[in-house]
Amino acid sequence: xxxxxxxxxxxxxxxxxxxxxxxxxxxxxxxxxxxxxxxxxxxxxxxxxxxxxxxxxxxxxxxxxxxxxxxxxxxxxxxxxxxxxxxxxxxxxxxxxxxxxxxxxxxxxxxxxxxxxxxxxxxxxxxxxxxxxxxxxxxxxxxxxxxxxxxxxxxxxxxxxxxxxxxxxxxxxxxxxxxxxxxxxxxxxxxxxxxxxxxxx
Numbered sequence: 001x002x003x004x005x006x007x008x009x010x011x012x013x014x015x016x017x018x019x020x021x022x023x024x025x026x027x028x029x030x031x032x033x034x035x036x037x038x039x040x041x042x043x044x045x046x047x048x049x050x051x052x053x054x055x056x057x058x059x060x061x062x063x064x065x066x067x068x069x070x071x072x073x074x075x076x077x078x079x080x081x082x083x084x085x086x087x088x089x090x091x092x093x094x095x096x097x098x099x100x101x102x103x104x105x106x107x108x109x110x111x112x113x114x115x116x117x118x119x120x121x122x123x124x125x126x127x128x129x130x131x132x133x134x135x136x137x138x139x140x141x142x143x144x145x146x147x148x149x150x151x152x153x154x155x156x157x158x159x160x161x162x163x164x165x166x167x168x169x170x171x172x173x174x175x176x177x178x179x180x181x182x183x184x185x186x187x188x189x190x191x192x193x194x195x196x197x198x199x200x201x
Contacts, residue, residue: 039193066097071177072170088190089120114195122155131163
């Protein structure tokens with residue numbers, strides 16, 4: 001006999017139907033009520049678990065791993081008195097770096113997209129490519145990247161500032177970064193439920 005996964009709260013109830021087409025109005029109502037409590041409490045924890053999984057990761061040459069890099073970025077943004085949203089975005093901008101290396105910017109944009117501004121979503125999605133301009137001399141970059149199509153975009157300046165001021169200057173093993181505990185309340189605030197629904201049209 002298989003075991004049910006635990007509920008988040010002891011006074012919650014399972015829906016008894018196993019197949020969604022068989023669920024009743026009462027089942028859907030119960031799920032809706034419990035979901036509205038579940039995500040504000042649990043989503044930030046899930047994001048933190050994903051972020052902290054990189055704490056002891058090795059690197060392929062950088063002097064700090066991407067967990068420490070992210071803490072440096074976020075700490076720099078705290079010192080510059082950036083908004084709480086910007087700080088959390090800075091902390092999580094590379095959260096998919098190893099699991100989704102070629103599209104980690106898009107990964108972060110999807111993770112945060114329902115909870116942050118359009119400017120930060122655009123920055124997350126494009127920082128990976130815009131930040132690689134400094135790598136134009138690397139063997140695997142055959143020709144300079146052309147950003148002319150973006151230079152007049154309303155969010156390009158912020159993306160370039162993020163890359164040049166924070167992302168490119170945060171790989172120092174001697175940097176005195178804040179501990180993750182400092183950022184936990186900010187993460188919980190940003191991931192307050194509900195987020196906006198994506199447009200699938």
